[in-house]
Amino acid sequence: MNPVLFYAMFVLAFFTIVACYIRSSKHLIMLLSLQATIVTMVSFVSILLDTSLTADFATVIKVASALVEWFFAAVVAPLILFVGVTRTENATELPKIGMQKTSIIIGVLIAGQAVIWLWIYPSTPAHLIIFAPIILVLSIDFVFILTRDDPFKVLVGLNIAETALFPFFEQAPLLIIPPLLLVVNLVNLVGVFIIYHGYREYGVLSISEWRQLLL
Secondary structure, eight states: OOHHHHHHHHHHHHHHHHHTTOOBHHHHHHHHHHHHHHHHHHHHHHHHHOTTOOSSHHHHHHHHHHHHHHIIIIIIHHHHHHHHHHHSOOOBOOOTTOHHHHHHHHHHHHHHHHHHHHHHGGGSOGGGTTHHHHHHHHHHHHHHHHTOOOHHHHHHHHHHHHHHTHHHHTTSOTTTHHHHHHHHHHHHHHHHHHHHHHHHHHSSOOHHHHHHHHO
């Protein structure tokens, strides 16, 4: 397990908490880009500082893969979402259940997971410790997605979940990573296309209102 990446994931968890209180879609997209940059750059710098690696073909491929991850996650994906927002509306909204209830749920999640991990930590294999911050990010992100009505913010939440899974990319075969990133961005393109036409059809960016109009 990369210890720097482990702590970087907790930074990612902090930014995911911040996302729960951000109202603007554009600000959320900027935060998504920052999150992806932090995680991917940690992997990139770790490769460069790994003294066990030499300037051979395998090292070049690893470095190139890390840069591709950064480009697709921190540049392409946010750009797709940003274009979608500029073509529709930079909607602002608070969590549907209110700020106080959102804070309570997040606090319970953090406290509960902290207790569980402290209890099982002594018997947890070192390579599985990385699951602690990953699960924390995913659970907070799940709260974020469920408490938002703007489809663009939900799409941002799905991208945050994908960013939380980046530690697994380090273990994946290098040839698999580019197709995975392409699929993720294809999903973003399809999502933005659907949201754009939904906005043109109904004039609002609200999943609940779309549901009412369709029924």
